[in-house]
Amino acid sequence: MTPREREIMALLRKNPQISQREIAEKLNITRSGVSTHINNLAKNGYILGRTYILREDDYISVVGGANMDIVGSSYNKIIRKDSNPGYIKYSSGGVGRNICADLARLGIKTSFISVLGTDASGSFIKNELSSINVDTSNILIVSGSTPHYLAILDDSKDMELAISDMDLVKKIDKDFLQGKRNIISSSKLTILDTNLEEEALGYLFKNIPSKYLVDGVSTKKVVKLKNYLPYIFFLKVNEYEAKALTDEKDDIEKIAEELLDKGLNSLCITLGSKGAYYFSKKEKIFKKSIKLNVVNASGAGDAFMAGFSYGLFNDESVEECLNLAMASSRIVLKSKTASPHDYNLEKLMEEVKNA
Template sequence: MTMATTAMTKEQQILALLAKNPFLQQNEIAEQLGITRSSVANYIMNLSNKGKIRGKGYILAPHKRIVTIGGTNMDIAGTALTELRLQDSNLGKIKCSAGGVARNIAQNIAMLGQESHLISVVGDDPYGATLLETTRLAGVKIEQCYKLANQTTSTYLSLHNHSGEMVVAINDMDILQCLTPELLASRLDFIQHSDVLVLDCNLSETTLAWLFTHCGHLPIFVDPVSTFKAMKIKPYLHKIHTLKPNRMEAEILSGITIEQPEDLVKVANWFHSQGLQRLVMSLGADGVFYSEKGGFADTMAAFKTEIVNVTGAGDAMMAGLACCYLENRSFSASVRYAQACSAMALASVFTNNPNLSDDSVKQLLEN
């Protein structure tokens, strides 16, 4: 367990104790957690700086929660050690890890210190049990997830070249078709009382339409996932607060080809004319173009970082954007913070960087 992860766990444990008894003394907390009183004092100071604790008697700040709905996968990734040779056997490394766009976003949100809830489906099989336990241990609340009998947990198989770039992928995500409005109806009240709702386009068009209809009063953040899946949300752009497409997804949705910088503004204007509030478009090595309806548009350069693994960078960025919105940060500051989250994902061999935390992101921004 890393130092950042340990700190996050202790802070969560302290918040849980104070929720039961706001008048606990620091020495009592230290005794219950098996740490020193000075350590408790440091954790209390950090929680106060983050706005989690305020006032006398350790009054906890009102709970705000982010609910993420979408895909949960077992990711199996193969990476070639040398230049990839197609139609041949390649030396490389193969690893299995918890994945899925929505699940990854939810985990990153939890690691950044916000209350994160995931609503997804897994099968009643070993992969499903592993995914739920891994996600829970990462700090995500999984009580709203569904475990379905006689279903196979979603699996995502990807092949990467020696530079870490994905060459091709195959996904077996049929189980997500079971995440229907009829199934979600039992969670509707819970969803409607969230502070931010994050959706991925792995959800069916019918389910997305149902969520936009019943949760349109919420700030809804959407990850298009792919050019093909992005088209599901075209009729509902006016219901979306923040959309995070890449260049190709933005082109396919708007019908505008991006060939020069002026085209970025054209694309943004088209999205805003459809009712979209905020656009955050990933431009890869060229950074991020971001635009707000009735506001400003600008390009922000990418962080200089060694790219170890591109999988999960967009999920970390979305998590950063959602967390910053919850904390009422400015749009430009939110984008820069989200870029730092993405840079940390790029620099890790894991899809979700285990060192990600609000403190580690702020330290990267300061550096």
Template structure:
């Protein structure tokens, strides 16, 4: 457990608890030569920072990822022939689950990671089905709130016979409740994680508080911009953010400069405070900006059938590899590989995904042509 952010007395208290989780505050105080009130204050601080979990001094999972943000029911209607307005059209329908945070969470859960989902759904059949699906996969859903007077977020797509989008309808109003008050309610779940991933479906209020409070917490934080309009929900000061994911359109919108080349945009984004930035570029791969400079990560050759969820898979693959100890470049390479495999599926999360599936796919990393950025 990384405890470099703790003071000397906090580290000593944490070490005593790790050695004996049943030790009393009085026993810690006697062993360390501290006042009991001082020990109590340090224990409260350790809880707020996520080093211990509530009463009983339960220690957090060293490799847990909590995903906070959008959880959506996707409905897709495929028209049998050209859509005619103002009349009934024969279609075939398909329901699946989406949302950036939820997609990332499902990918990670299928890869065997200990995961939790923090989101908000309606107290309705769609919300219950979504939560049940995630729970059955093995995800901790205790931080998913069911709002009695709200409807689960829903995206409806009407697709023409040639697979082009005729119309898309999005009901995402429930995410207006992903506020600072929501963050307070799920903070213990975040604080006890090794990584927290958030998407910009959350409000600007929540995201600003999350970035600010993370500076004194133990977890590492990654955020995805989601879309050009939603990127403005990010605070101007991103100090404390470990990893920012976004594409070039979102980067240009956030920086209010469409003239920047990708490398220059990556450098400008790092100047806002995040430790690392990943700019995804579809078939052109990704750019990775760190304190050591900007590197290009090549794409993986693929034959896509549906690109939905590819960006979310890239994030999941990256976080999965970082959790396993890989450096950021190799982690993003794994993310690009998982994104490529996801485009070969009609689903937003590849139905065959597992640790073994990913390992068997690694041979394709050698085929990733290093295209010029």
């Protein structure tokens, strides 16, 4: 699928009744050009019939955490055991939720499987996702408080420390997931985050077939995957999470080789400002990061996963998936929030083009 065809698909997902003339006006191209692109999309099976019915299996399921983010950022170098002047912001967050929201803003039909409390935070998160066309009908609502995540950033906007109150995620258990079997198994891709309990992850891998993409989340949580690597189509980890999964502690390529030898299909290892690696049995690709002024590092990894998943969803080459992932991450790094409201397909394509 070409970049222009992706833009057309995004418009069709928002409004299946849109005319070719309206598409041409929105994208500043000719109507005949729109007709050619739509014919190509129909030939390739992305559109069914004349009324722009999109192929029903074209959606991504995301199973993972959702929480209210509280981020405190210090104006100056952090002084331990003291009050540090800065600012505090509240926003919807959670690895699964952020990936889900980013994909929805790229025009991907997305179903979110998660758990929220009955408090105001839970209602806010659910309503916000619904407003960007995420299917929230599979979110479990239970009595109690919605998970919260507290992060403290230093004057360079890097995380100094964080506290994660995610106990409610334990409600995403075998019994709950059993009821979501059809939703997950019918997805083109299923994205998981390791906030899920190991038992829940194991149940999914062994009992519900899907093409699983997994975000490692943290060094403590990624180790839940050690016994399930052969079930994972794609794993996204940073260098510290990758090291937590292996006996090798220094050489990135040897770490990847060990994980692939244990049955993992493919992975990306992100190296912060240095760049990112992609590894599979067939390929090794390294992309350097572009220097930029970082406003906020929180959510950049989630955006990376969303960008890569968007590429896989649209059957792009691995190299293009990596370009999309890194461009997606840069958008968040330059934003004040982990999942910016102005994140969209046009912005992503512009970031890819300007790299």
